[in-house]
Amino acid sequence: MGFPTQRLRRLRQNEAIRGLVRENKLSASSFILPLFVVPGSAVKEEIAALPGNYHLSIDCLIEEAVAVRDLGIPAVLLFGVPETKDEQASGSYSPNGIVQEAVRALKSKVPGMLVVTDVxxxxxxxxxxxGLMRNGYLDNDSSLELIAKITLSHAEAGSDIVAPAAMLDGQIHTMRQALDSRGFHNLPIMAYAAKFASKLYDPFFKEGTHSTLKFGNKQTHQMDFSNSNEAMREIALDIEEGADIVMVKPALFYLDIVYRAKQEFQMPLAVYDVSGEYAMIDAAARLGRLDRDAIMLEALTCMKRAGADIIITYFAKRAAELLRGK
Ligand SMILES: [Zn+2]
Known part of the structure; x- marks a missing residue:
């Protein structure tokens, strides 16, 4: 029984009807905003490739987190930009490292805000x-020891969710064991489970964290963007090793992976709408070619439709403002 009995346009006549039958609705409660913390005080410098996002010293980070919380965004994801770096990444697990200090400050000054830390x-x-390099190759098992140290330092500082990003084999198992051995049984792990070796991260490394590679590439640990079955194997292993939330990164070019992950695993699923995705939309809007706000909401809604429960996005604040107005 098709046309003329069936007319799908009946339910598209006006916004009220469309709203009643809308299948996926965006909400600020799904957002996590990445924040970049730097040493010093009174530092709030806009990141050129990510307009509306900043390098923040801890005092300014607190102000930003309060604004984020007031918009109904439940969580921030912290990245540290340390004063100095070394071969052993000793700043990454120091109890007085930039992220560890920031976590302690956020937990004491911005109650109710979930603090997720990138491990x-x-x-x-x-x-x-x-991780640790050996003859130009990222050494897996010695790097796992480093991951365990970073994880525990974040847990001790008060992190609410630890999010391992290195795509090392066995990292979830290593972290879960380390956490459980120190009494952090209830600290969830959000695994960057299917993280692809993507050029969409360039603005983040060049301008966000100043950690562009000195040599080589990340293709020996991050995934080949040609692969989908392998992404499912990565996710399955992370779940087996104890991941509580799994993530697909990047988001927009990878919505087939997001959809498949949700269908196959029915796990809490996060996507990371990365810096290059933000920069593309922002640049096109600046050229007058795209409507920034409309495209932002379309992109984020499509991530939800594909199966994402959680959206990590640099658009979080603006999107939350727009959603609040609706
Ligand atoms: Zn990394």
Missing amino acids: CPCEYTTSGHC
Whole structure:
């Protein structure tokens, strides 16, 4: 029984009807805003590739987090930009490291805000690589020991969710064991489970964390963007090792992976709408080619439709403002 009995346009006549039957609705309660913390005080410098996002010293980070919380965004994801780096990434697990200090400050000054911490050494190594290098190759098992140290330092500082980003084999197992052995049984792990070796991260490394690679590439640990079955194997292993939330990164070019991950695993699923995605939309809007706000909401809604429960995005504040107006 098709046309003329069936007319799908009946339910598209006006916004009220469209709203009633809308399948996926965006909400600020799904957002996590990445924040970049730097040494010093009274520092709030806009990141050129990510307009509306800043390098923040801890005092300014607190102000920003209060504004974020007031917009109904429940969580921030912290990245540290340390004063100095070394081969061993010793700043990454120091109890007085930039992220550890920031976590303590946020937990005491901005109650109710969830603080997620990125567990990866690459902001702290002189090479810019995600662990310890041996003969030009990222050494897996010695880097796992480093990951365990970083994880525990974040847990002790008060992190609410630890988010390992290095794509090392066995990192979730290593972290879960380390956490449980020190009594952090209830600290969730959000695993960057299917993280692809993407050029969409360039603005983040060049301008966000100043951790562009000194040599080589990340293709020996991050995934080949040609692969989908392998992404499912990565996610399955992370779940087996104890991940509580799994993530696909980047988001927009990878919505087939997001959809497949949700269908196959029915796990809490995060996507990371990365710096290059933000920069593309922002640049096109500046050229007058795209409507920034409209495209932002379309992109974020499509991530939800594909299956994302959680959206990590540099658009979080503006999107929350727009949603509040609706
Ligand atoms: Zn890394």
